[in-house]
Every structure is written in structure tokens, then in C-alpha cells.
Ligand code: ATP
């Protein structure tokens with residue numbers, strides 16, 4: 001029989017609030033296991049899961065996406081006879097053996113004080129046995145390529161080796177709620193994931209310019225929201241049609257300010273939706289100097305139209321660093337599908353790169369901003385995505 005062992009990390013440090021963090025984490029784990037029969041045990045910042053009739057590799061892959069989880073092991077369970085422990089350790093070793101020249105070590109823990117050997121002796125015995133089967137391996141206690149863990153408990157012993165890394169971070173939902181501005185691009189899903197990793201619960205908002213942007217472009221954003229549910233369990237996505245606002249800006253404002261003024265509208269609409277839905281922050285995938293509207297001056301002008309804190313976790317990353325995360329979280333392939341975004345509608349040829357706030361405010365003063373925002377909010381649609 002095999003079980004899953006989950007290790008969690010940073011929340012151990014949370015001292016006073018530890019219980020709150022642990023409970024959230026456990027709830028999030030149980031949510032992933034909702035279709036399984038399982039037994040659950042927690043000890044020393046480890047969670048032990050015995051799951052009936054399940055593909056443990058598949059379950060472990062799902063669990064490895066839960067924020068707060070540092071690593072996962074699939075452990076073999078055996079009885080407390082030294083010979084069975086050795087045989088099980090051999091199986092776990094051979095699962096990982098690519099050549100006969102690896103270095104390894106055995107680390108043991110004796111939870112059962114009645115067991116006749118000390119933990120050091122267990123490691124020595126098991127290590128010696130493994131060497132008889134694979135005499136070309138080397139023991140390296142400092143920096144081994146393979147580590148075999150043996151944990152002797154009251155009733156049974158767990159043996160494990162391969163670690164499946166988790167994302168780390170804090171349990172989802174322990175840091176409040178934020179509204180993610182979700183475009184179809186590479187950046188915004190990554191920005192949402194990074195904030196969710198710090199425990200922020202996500203709600204999302206997408207602007208489209210239908211019929212200038214297609215149904216398919218919207219579906220791509222639905223797909224991205226669906227991918228994010230693997231980490232966030234469920235996501236409420238709001239969509240707002242921006243076309244009327246864009247048309248008015250195009251008609252009444254200087255061409256070079258089109259993008260920056262559109263972005264100010266996006267932020268105002270976002271703030272209203274955030275406040276209505278108990279979100280305490282706005283999250284964007286903005287990134288310093290990536291495009292004309294994301295210079296310091298551009299960000300200042302965009303930011304100044306809202307009071308809520310705007311979280312921009314990608315601000316200092318290079319594009320390649322963002323892409324690496326997008327690939328890891330599985331949003332990249334969807335993000336690069338070539339569908340138009342609302343920002344590409346009416347794109348100015350020479351956008352301002354150093355907008356001045358007074359000038360932008362003056363330029364947009366010919367618009368009835370509250371009425372346009374209200375009209376846009378009236379066409380809001382909301383869809384819920386579930387894991
Ligand atoms: P890309 O990877 O192409 O840069 P992006 O999503 O970052 O995609 P930008 O034009 O850089 O696109 O926009 C900066 C940020 O503004 C986005 O990360 C996103 O948070 C927000 N944003 C842009 N367009 C939209 C949109 N149509 N709906 C919602 N938010 C948007």
C-alpha cells in the first residue's frame with residue numbers, strides 16, 4: 001500500500017496565526033479530495049493521507065498545485081520488520097536509479113520508541129542492505145543524489161524518496177480578496193497566480209470590445225480562468241464591454257492619449273466592481289516599461305484614478321521570467337493563441353510615453369466619465385468557473 005505525505009512550509013512560521021493558516025490549508029486539500037474516500041492524519045507539520053482506490057500520482061499532481069504545500073511524497077507502507085523495511089527501501093531506490101553510480105543516503109526517524117534499533121542504526125542497516133544489492137552506489141551523507149526516508153511508526157513504517165515539489169506560498173484565501181484584471185495575454189494570469197500564491201483570493205475582470213473583438217477572444221479568457229481554478233478552486237469572472245467608451249475616447253480625445261485614457265476607465269470600472277464584491281485590491285500584469293502605457297509616468301497616471309491598492313507583482317520581471325512562470329502554471333499555450341484584445345482596437349500609432357496627469361485630465365474632461373462608467377457597468381456579465 002502507498003500513502004501520500006504532504007509537507008507544508010512557511011505557515012509553520014506564522015506563530016500566533018498558525019492555526020488559521022493550517023485550517024485553510026487543510027480545507028483546500030480536502031476540497032481537492034472531495035471525490036475520494038480517505039483517512040487524514042496530521043503530525044509535525046506533515047499531513048498523511050491514505051486514499052482508497054486512487055491513482056496516487058494523479059492525486060499528488062493535483063495536490064502539488066495547492067498553495068502552502070512545499071512538497072509531496074508518495075510513501076510505501078510496510079510492517080515494522082527490518083527485512084520488509086529493507087525490501088521496500090530497495091523498491092523506492094530502484095524507482096529512481098538511472099545509473100549505478102549515484103550517491104545516496106538513508107534518513108530514518110523512529111516514532112515508535114519500542115523499535116529495537118535507533119534511527120541511526122536503522123539508516124545504517126538499510127543503507128548496508130541497499131549496497132549489497134547495488135554495490136557501485138556511494139553513500140554521501142552531505143549532498144546525496146538520492147535520499148531514502150524511513151519513518152518507523154507505532155503500527156507501520158513509511159518509506160519514501162521522490163519529492164514532488166509544491167508551489168509553496170500561503171494557503172489560498174488567507175490574505176483577503178483581490179480583483180484581477182485578466183486580459184488574454186501572457187502577463188495577467190501570471191500576475192493573478194503570483195498573488196494567489198501569497199494567499200490572496202481572486203476574482204477576475206475582463207474587458208472586451210465585442211463585436212470588434214470576437215467571441216473566440218472571450219473564450220480564450222474563459223479558458224485562462226478555467227486553468228487558474230486548478231490553483232484557486234473557483235473563480236468568478238466578470239466581463240464588461242468597453243467599446244462605447246473606446247469609441248467616445250477616439251472621437252473626443254487626442255489620439256496619442258487613447259490607451260492611457262482607456263486604462264484609466266478600466267481602473268475606475270475595476271474599482272467599482274472590486275468594492276461591490278469585497279475585493280480589497282486590484283491586480284494587474286503591468287510591467288515597468290513593457291509598453292508605452294507602463295512607464296513610471298504612465299503607471300502614475302493610470303494609478304491616480306483609483307484609491308484601492310493596485311498590486312503589480314510582475315513589475316520588475318523580465319518577459320522571459322514571466323514566460324517561465326506561465327509555462328509552469330500551464331497558461332502560456334493558451335495565452336499565445338492569436339486572438340485580438342480590446343487594447344488593440346483603435347491602437348494609436350504614437351502613444352504618449354510620458355503622460356502628464358493634468359494634461360490627461362484635461363483631455364478626458366470632454367467626456368461624461370460617470371455616465372460612461374455607469375453604462376459600461378450596466379452590461380456587466382458574470383460567470384463562475386469551478387475546478
Ligand atoms: P501581454 O502579455 O500581451 O503584455 P497583458 O495582459 O499584460 O498581455 P498589457 O497590454 O500589457 O497586456 O496590459 C497590462 C495589464 O492591464 C494586463 O496585464 C491586465 O492586467 C490589464 N489588461 C489589459 N487588457 C485587459 C483586458 N482586456 N481586460 C482586463 N484587463 C486587461
Ligand code: MG
Pocket residue numbers: 185187285286287290
Ligand atoms: Mg503586459
